[in-house]
Amino acid sequence: MNVLVTGGAGYIGSHAAKLLLTSGHNVTILDTLELGHEQVVTNLRTLPQANEQTLAFCKGSTADRETVTKLLREREVECVMHFAAYALVGESVTDPLKYHRNNTGAAVELLEACDASGVSKFIFSSTCATYGEPSEEFIPIKESTPQHPINPYGNAKLAFEKALMDFRTKREIEGRPFACAMLRYFNVAGSDPDVLIGEDHDPETHLIPIILQAALGKRPGVTIFGTDYPTPDGTCIRDYVHVQDLVSAHATVMNALGDCDLRTYNLGIGKGLSVREIIEAAKQVTGVDFKVSEGERRPGDPPTLYADPSRVRAETDWVPQFTDVNEIIRTAWDWFSAHPDGYAS
Numbered sequence: 333m334n335v336l337v338t339g340g341a342g343y344i345g346s347h348a349a350k351l352l353l354t355s356g357h358n359v360t361i362l363d364t365l366e367l368g369h370e371q372v373v374t375n376l377r378t379l380p381q382a383n384e385q386t387l388a389f390c391k392g393s394t395a396d397r398e399t400v401t402k403l404l405r406e407r408e409v410e411c412v413m414h415f416a417a418y419a420l421v422g423e424s425v426t427d428p429l430k431y432h433r434n435n436t437g438a439a440v441e442l443l444e445a446c447d448a449s450g451v452s453k454f455i456f457s458s459t460c461a462t463y464g465e466p467s468e469e470f471i472p473i474k475e476s477t478p479q480h481p482i483n484p485y486g487n488a489k490l491a492f493e494k495a496l497m498d499f500r501t502k503r504e505i506e507g508r509p510f511a512c513a514m515l516r517y518f519n520v521a522g523s524d525p526d527v528l529i530g531e532d533h534d535p536e537t538h539l540i541p542i543i544l545q546a547a548l549g550k551r552p553g554v555t556i557f558g559t560d561y562p563t564p565d566g567t568c569i570r571d572y573v574h575v576q577d578l579v580s581a582h583a584t585v586m587n588a589l590g591d592c593d594l595r596t597y598n599l600g601i602g603k604g605l606s607v608r609e610i611i612e613a614a615k616q617v618t619g620v621d622f623k624v625s626e627g628e629r630r631p632g633d634p635p636t637l638y639a640d641p642s643r644v645r646a647e648t649d650w651v652p653q654f655t656d657v658n659e660i661i662r663t664a665w666d667w668f669s670a671h672p673d674g675y676a677s
């Protein structure tokens with residue numbers, strides 16, 4: 333299939349691009365490179381499957397409807413995997429319109445471009461942040477859990493979910509089938525086991541990379557924000573899904589999508605791990621006893637969030653391979669220890 337991967341020079345999009353390319357699909361990456369890395373494209377070009385037909389890169393924004401329409405037509409794109417977005421929750425609070433403009437507005441422009449070309453499938457990177465702070469009765473979180481985001485990042489993602497659903501309905505009414513999937517990710521972690529690509533965010537806000545940077549001596553230590561939560565060890569519990577498993581779910585869903593399908597899946601392992609458990613696992617994997625300190629709770633951090641992934645497991649062939657957190661951390665450690673300064677090293 334011919335697939336456009338928006339945000340394909342970023343963390344998750346690059347892993348999707350690699351998987352698609354190595355599974356025989358033709359990939360077009362669209363990325364502004366504002367947060368992504370050109371080195372991703374250079375590294376992907378070293379794969380034996382990569383050539384001018386199978387891998388193309390366009391530096392640009394999903395907001396540029398004209399250019400994107402031209403690109404979709406030229407590359408005869410059939411499916412869009414839409415990863416491009418801003419994803420810093422704190423920044424979304426201080427600059428909400430930046431998030432609404434890019435994560436909703438620019439994504440709507442992308443849909444307009446899809447409408448003007450031959451795209452018939454669309455897979456959207458949504459997030460468990462659209463659920464906000466579900467009460468205990470909703471844990472583990474099912475797709476039917478009410479969506480009440482508590483920050484502009486979650487609001488903008490939810491707004492685009494709605495735009496996508498409305499667009500799909502319009503196309504069905506017109507008799508021009510358009511299928512879409514909204515994949516709500518939990519905490520994505522780990523790196524490509526071949527260490528060709530990896531995670532390189534600046535600023536880094538995700539727990540596992542922060543811990544590994546501390547293990548590398550690039551940070552003075554790790555702070556646990558809140559040790560008095562109503563959880564067995566007092567720290568927050570989250571669901572960690574390996575990036576390789578996450579992107580394989582995209583490929584599985586892409587293949588499963590029928591004409592006018594609308595699918596919504598939670599992508600997590602279905603198991604919660606506390607911050608302390610992650611820290612202990614990272615100490616074991618790295619063999620480094622880095623400094624850990626305890627700080628105050630951060631506003632908007634719910635005690636426990638983990639997925640009920642039974643719907644995606646029942647309706648598709650997706651089987652996550654990384655269910656042991658040590659293995660997830662090991663792949664991340666392989667990347668970070670080989671690239672302590674990310675793609676710059």
Ligand SMILES: NC(=O)c1ccc[n+]([C@@H]2O[C@H](COP(=O)([O-])OP(=O)(O)OC[C@H]3O[C@@H](n4cnc5c(N)ncnc54)[C@H](O)[C@@H]3O)[C@@H](O)[C@H]2O)c1
Pocket residue numbers: 338339340341342343344345362363364365366367368369392393394395414415416417418419434438457458459460517518519520521533
């Ligand atoms: N990382 C996680 O744990 C996580 C969890 C839930 C959801 N998500 C979602 O997954 C997606 C990918 O996340 P990531 O961690 O890979 O982020 P990332 O920042 O590594 O990658 C995003 C990429 O999109 C590009 N980009 C941003 N806006 C663009 C635009 N308008 N047009 C073209 N390119 C643009 C950036 O340059 C960057 O390369 C995001 O939509 C994010 O909201 C991530």
